[in-house]
Amino acid sequence: MVNAIEIIGLSKQYSNGRGIRDLDLTVDQGDIFGFLGPNGAGKTTAMKIMTGLMKPESGDVRIFGTSILTNYVEAIRHVGCIIETAESYPYLSANDNLKLFARYYPDVDQRRIDECLDITGMLPYKHEKARRFSLGMKQRLGVAAAILSRPKLLILDEPLNGLDVEGMLDMRRLIKRLNEEEGTTFFISSHLIHDVELTCTRIGVIYGGKLVNVEYTSNILANYASLENYFVSEVDRNARV
Amino acid sequence: MPGFKAAFTNELFKLLKKKKLIISVILSIIAVLIGQAAVTAVQTGFGLRIAGSTEFPLIVLPVFMYTILPMFATFVVIDMFNGEFTSNTMKLTLTRPVSRFGVFTAKVANVALFIMGNLMFVMILSLVVGFIFNPASTGLIGVLRVILAYAATFFPVFVFSLLVVVLSNMLRSGLAVFFLTILLFIGFIVLSFLFSQYSSFFITSLFDWYSRWISESMNVFKLMRQALLLLGYGIMLFSAGYYLYDRKDL
Numbered sequence: 129m130v131n132a133i134e135i136i137g138l139s140k141q142y143s144n145g146r147g148i149r150d151l152d153l154t155v156d157q158g159d160i161f162g163f164l165g166p167n168g169a170g171k172t173t174a175m176k177i178m179t180g181l182m183k184p185e186s187g188d189v190r191i192f193g194t195s196i197l198t199n200y201v202e203a204i205r206h207v208g209c210i211i212e213t214a215e216s217y218p219y220l221s222a223n224d225n226l227k228l229f230a231r232y233y234p235d236v237d238q239r240r241i242d243e244c245l246d247i248t249g250m251l252p253y254k255h256e257k258a259r260r261f262s263l264g265m266k267q268r269l270g271v272a273a274a275i276l277s278r279p280k281l282l283i284l285d286e287p288l289n290g291l292d293v294e295g296m297l298d299m300r301r302l303i304k305r306l307n308e309e310e311g312t313t314f315f316i317s318s319h320l321i322h323d324v325e326l327t328c329t330r331i332g333v334i335y336g337g338k339l340v341n342v343e344y345t346s347n348i349l350a351n352y353a354s355l356e357n358y359f360v361s362e363v364d365r366n367a368r369v
Numbered sequence: 370m371p372g373f374k375a376a377f378t379n380e381l382f383k384l385l386k387k388k389k390l391i392i393s394v395i396l397s398i399i400a401v402l403i404g405q406a407a408v409t410a411v412q413t414g415f416g417l418r419i420a421g422s423t424e425f426p427l428i429v430l431p432v433f434m435y436t437i438l439p440m441f442a443t444f445v446v447i448d449m450f451n452g453e454f455t456s457n458t459m460k461l462t463l464t465r466p467v468s469r470f471g472v473f474t475a476k477v478a479n480v481a482l483f484i485m486g487n488l489m490f491v492m493i494l495s496l497v498v499g500f501i502f503n504p505a506s507t508g509l510i511g512v513l514r515v516i517l518a519y520a521a522t523f524f525p526v527f528v529f530s531l532l533v534v535v536l537s538n539m540l541r542s543g544l545a546v547f548f549l550t551i552l553l554f555i556g557f558i559v560l561s562f563l564f565s566q567y568s569s570f571f572i573t574s575l576f577d578w579y580s581r582w583i584s585e586s587m588n589v590f591k592l593m594r595q596a597l598l599l600l601g602y603g604i605m606l607f608s609a610g611y612y613l614y615d616r617k618d619l
Contacts, residue, residue, distance in 0.1 A: 179464050181619040201371045205466040215457045219386055228382065231375035232465040273461075 130193040132157045132281050132313040133178065138187035140173055141337075148173050148337040151187070155315055155330075157280075160307055162328030162345070163317040164359055170337040171317045172212055175285050178315070179209050191281060208279035210287055214270020218259035222250050222269050225258055226276060233277040244272040247302065249295075263290030271299070275306070282306070283315045288323055296320075300327050325355035333359065335366040372467025376475035379462070380449065384479055387448065393441040397491050400437060404429050405498045423511025425499035426492055427518055427583075433491050434522050434576055438484065442530040443550050445483050449476045450534065450614075451543035460619050473614045477607065480530050485523055492519040514583045521579040524599050529554075529572050531606035538613035569598055 133155040141147040148170035155161045165171050176182040178189050180200050189196040194203040216225045222245060230236040245251040248268040253261070258269065267290045274282055288296050300323060306312040318324050324331070325345065332342045341362055345355065352358040384390060408425065453459040462472050492515060532553070536546045554573060561568035568574040578595050581588060 176619065179460075181460055181463060183616070183618065201466045201468055204464065207464075209464050211460060211464070213457065215461055217383065217458055217461070218456075220383075224382075224386075228379045229461070229465060231378055232372055232467060 129157055131155060131190070132159065132192060133161075133315060134190040134193075135174070135178070136188050136190070138174065138177060138189065139185045140177060140182065141185065142173075146170065146173075146337065148177075148334075151334075151337075151339055153332060153339055153342065155313060157192075157313050158307065158311055159330050160303060160314040160328045161316065162324040162331045163315060163334065164321070164324065164331060165317075165334035166363060169334045171334055172285055173337075174334070175209075175211055175283055175315070175317060178283060179207065179211055180204060181211060206280040207283060208274035208277060208281070209283040209285075210267075210270045210274050211283070211285045213289070214267045214273075216258040216261075216266060216269050216273070219257065221255045221257055222261075222272075223254045225269060226273060229273050229276055236276055240276065240278075244276050247275070248272040249298065264292055264295055267291055268295065271302070275302075278310065279312065281313045281315065285317050286319065287316060288318060288320050296323060303327050321356045321359060322354075325349075331355065331358075333362045335363055340366050370468065370471045370474070372465065373471040373475055375465075376462065376467050376472050377478055380475050380479040381482065384445065384483065389441065389444050389448065390483075393437065393444075393487060394490065396437050396441075397433070397487065398494065400433060401429055401491060401494050401498055404432065404495070405502055409502060423496070423499060423508060423515055425503065426495035426515045429491065429495040430518060430522060430579070431577065434526060438487055438491075438526055439529055439554065441487065442480060442484050442526060443533050443547060446480055446530055446533040446537055447543040447546050449480070450537035451541070451546055454541065454617075454619075455543065457619075463619065469615045470611060473611050477531070477534060477610070480534070481523075481527050484526050484530065488519050488523055488526075492516070518579040518583050521582045522576070524596075524603075525572060525575040525578060528575075528599050528602045528606065531603060531610060532572065534610040535606055535613065538610055538617065569595065572602060575599060 131154045133153070135151050135153040138151040139147070139149050141149070146168050151170075151174060163171055163174070173182065177184050178191070178196065180196055191203040191207060196203045216222075217228070220228070223241060226241045226244065230241060242251065245254055248271050250265065250268050250272055253265065258266065261269065267287070271287065274284065288299055291299060303314055304327065307314060316324065316328060328345055330342065330344050331348060333340050348355060348358045352361070405425065408428070463469065496512065496515060533546065533550050536549055540546050540549070557571040557573040561571040561574035575595055575598065578592070581592055581595070
C-alpha cells in the first residue's frame with residue numbers, strides 16, 4: 129500500500145539559520161501521526177512545504193505517491209489542512225466561506241456544507257459573518273473547511289488552538305471517528321502533549337530542523353510514564369548532542 | 370487549467386461582496402452627474418454648445434480614465450494580493466486543488482472584468498444622461514464611436530493594472546503599493562511631457578489612444594505600433610507578476 133505521506137530529504141533554511149534539514153519521514157495510511165517539537169524546530173515549515181505554501185530548497189513530498197512539487201493539483205486533491213491559524217474571509221458568512229471552498233470539489237454540495245457545519249457545532253451560526261466569531265469559532269470553521277471534501281489526509285497545525293474544553297473533546301472524538309470510520313490519515317502538530325498522547329498512534333519528534341525519532345505511541349507508553357516524559361527526554365538528549 | 374473556473378468564480382464572488390465596488394459605482398455616478406451639470410451650466414449660462422448626446426460620454430471618458438478608474442483598479446489589485454497576503458487568507462485558496470497559475474490568472478481576469486464592467490457602466494450612464502439632456506443630437510455613428518472609444522480605453526488601463534499586480538507581489542504593504550502606484554502614474558505623465566519622443570514607452574501616454582480609434586483620419590500603422598506596445602507590456606508584466614507570485618512563500 130502506498131504511503132499517505134513520504135518526505136524525502138526535505139531542506140529549507142531561513143536567513144536566521146532555522147528551518148529544516150534533510151527531513152525524511154513516512155506516514156502510513158490510517159496513521160494518526162503526532163508531529164512534536166519545541167518552538168522553532170521546523171514543524172510549521174515542514175507542514176507548509178507539505179501543503180505547497182512554501183517551496184523547499186531540496187527534497188520532495190509525496191502525498192499518496194504523487195509529488196507535491198511536480199503534480200501539485202493532484203497531490204493536494206485528497207488533502208484537507210489547517211496551517212498556523214484557521215483563517216476565513218471575515219466579510220463572508222460561515223456558509224459563504226464554505227461555499228467558496230466547495231467550488232473546487234464537484235461532489236461537495238450544500239448538504240455536505242451543512243453536515244460539516246453541524247459536525248463542528250457551527251450550524252447555528254451559519255449565516256453570521258466570520259468577523260464576529262471568537263477564536264474558537266474560527267477554529268471550528270477552519271476544521272469544517274478542512275474536512276469539507278472528505279479528504280483522505282488531514283494536516284492539522286495546532287488544531288486545538290482557541291478551543292474550549294468541550295471543543296477539545298469534540299475535536300478528539302472527531303479525529304478518532306474519521307480515522308476509524310472513514311480511514312482518514314492525520315498529521316497533527318500540537319503543543320498540547322496530553323491530547324496528542326490520547327489521540328495519536330505514532331509520534332515523530334523534530335529538533336533543530338531534523339527528525340530525531342519516530343515511534344508508536346503504544347511503544348513509548350510502554351517505556352515512559354507519559355508522552356511528556358518521552359518528549360522531554362528526547363529534546364534533552366538532542367540538545368546535549 | 371484545473372480549478373481555474375472555481376478560482377475565477379470565487380474571486381468574482383469576493384469582489385462583489387466588497388464595499389469598494391459600491392463606492393466605485395457611486396463615485397462614477399457622481400462624476401457623470403457633475404460632468405453633465407457643468408455642461409448644462411455652461412450651455413445655459415454662456416449659450417455655448419459644449420456637447421451633444423453622444424459627445425458627452427467622450428468628455429466624461431478622459432476625466433474618468435485618469436482618476437476614478439485606475440484608482441479603483443489599483444484598490445482591487447491591492448485587495449486581491451496584498452490584502453490576502455497580510456490577512457493570511459491567500460493560503461485558503463492555495464491549499465485547494467488549483468495551481469498557482471490558475472489562481473493568479475483568475476485574479477487578473479477579475480481585475481480585467483472589473484475595469485471592463487466599470488467602463489461599460491460609465492459609458493451606458495453617460496450615454497443615457499447625454500440622451501436625456503441633449504436628445505436632438507442622437508445618432509448611431511456617434512454611439513458606435515463612443516463604444517469604440519470605451520472599448521479601446523480598456524487595454525491601456527488593464528496594462529497599467531498589471532503593473533500594479535507586479536508591485537503588489539514585490540512589496541508586502543498595500544499602502545506602499547498604493548503610494549508607489551500614484552508616484553509612477555504621475556511620474557509617467559510628467560516624463561512623457563519631458564521626453565515626448567519616448568512617450569510611447571510610458572503606459573499612461575497610451576491612455577488616450579482611444580482618440581486615434583475615433584479620429585476622422587485613422588493612422589493604421591501608428592495604431593498597430595501602439596497595440597503591439599500594449600501587448601508587449603501586457604505579456605511582460607503578466608509574466609513578471611506570475612513569476613513573483615509563484616515564488617512567494619507564505
